[in-house]
Amino acid sequence: MKGHLLTxxxxxxxxxxxxEEEKSENTLExxxxxxxxxxxxxKEVITKDTVIAYKxxxxxxxxxxxxxxxxxxxxxxxxxxxxxxxxRVKSLKVQQQVFCPEEKExxxxxxxxxxxxxxxxxxxxxxxxxxxxCGTGIRVSELQFITVEAVRKGEATVSLKGKTRSIFIVxxxxxxLLRYISEQKITAGAVFITRTGKTMSRxxxxxxxxxxxxxxxxxxxxxxxxxxxxxxxxxxxxIEKDIAKLADILGHSSINTTRIYIISxxxxxxxxxxxxxxxx
Numbered sequence: 637m638k639g640h641l642l643t644x645x646x647x648x649x650x651x652x653x654x655x656e657e658e659k660s661e662n663t664l665e666x667x668x669x670x671x672x673x674x675x676x677x678x679k680e681v682i683t684k685d686t687v688i689a690y691k692x693x694x695x696x697x698x699x700x701x702x703x704x705x706x707x708x709x710x711x712x713x714x715x716x717x718x719x720x721x722x723x724r725v726k727s728l729k730v731q732q733q734v735f736c737p738e739e740k741e742x743x744x745x746x747x748x749x750x751x752x753x754x755x756x757x758x759x760x761x762x763x764x765x766x767x768x769x770c771g772t773g774i775r776v777s778e779l780q781f782i783t784v785e786a787v788r789k790g791e792a793t794v795s796l797k798g799k800t801r802s803i804f805i806v807x808x809x810x811x812x813l814l815r816y817i818s819e820q821k822i823t824a825g826a827v828f829i830t831r832t833g834k835t836m837s838r839x840x841x842x843x844x845x846x847x848x849x850x851x852x853x854x855x856x857x858x859x860x861x862x863x864x865x866x867x868x869x870x871x872x873x874x875i876e877k878d879i880a881k882l883a884d885i886l887g888h889s890s891i892n893t894t895r896i897y898i899i900s901x902x903x904x905x906x907x908x909x910x911x912x913x914x915x916x
Contacts, residue, residue: 639681640720647671650714658798660777662838670710687711687725701728742863744871746854750845753852762844764816765828765836769861771809773868773885776861778803780835782827787813794887801887869897 650671654664677690690711694704705727715723747770754763768774768782778794781803786792790810792803805813813827822829828836841861849856865886873882883894 639683639686640718640723642671642675642678642682646714646718647675650717653717660796662777666706667710667713670707671714673707674711682720682723684723684725687723691725695728701730704728705730740858741870742854742858742867744867746852746858747864747867749852750848750854750859753848756851757848759844760816761828761836762841762848764812765841766845766864767809767812768828770864770868771806772803773865773872774803775865775887776838776841779828779841780826782813784817784822784824784827787817787827796887799887799889801884803885866897869894873898 647668651664651668654667659667674687674690677693678686691704691708694707699707708725708727712724715721747766751763751766754760754766765779768779769776772782772792774781774792774794775796778796781792781794782805783792787805787810790805790807792805794801794803817827826835830836830840838861845859845861846856848854849859869882869886872885873879876882879891879894879898882898883891886894886897888894
């Protein structure tokens, strides 16, 4: 079986390709991280058996099926780019979850405690970031589009990955942001910036959120920006029951992705089954 050599040159060519495809910085870093990890596993020429062995090593290593599939997707993308089509492997079959573990999803009460804790710590910027993500459903990488101009208009235009969508800023959030903008004397551009004028990074926001956990009495494993987006999705769907509209708001290309966001917790799922009264 013919083999291939994966060198730094091929990986760098792949990186440039991802840039040309206008992949987000986080996606690009993720793909390169996955490809680099695979490269470290390979000791010689790569064959289909090599890729299958790597896939098995991830399984044996205890990685979650979804994580493994994500890594395989990165590798398959690399192989397609290089024309090494015969190296592509199938992802693991994963049954759609009926409910999500309680310890992973942030509740509305926990979100409120995080916001109040940020207020007590006099971290108004973080408090508003939490409310902006949770109140609009945007990704943390899309906070850059919450500008002074957008807040005054009550609507932000998000343009990422070749897609554009409009995000409404509800009246109560708009009032809070306008007051913050005035107090901070921000005249134009992104609302959430550092002392040096740069937009807030995912890492900075994540770190500040983690610092709230002990006082807010919230499990740190639940506290990261994307869980605020999940909370928005669950609350919206609970009111509207319109998954297609929710997918548009979240900027999802596939409703299957949106389904993951609105899975109920184990407690909610159990309560619904109890109400069925099918045990005589």
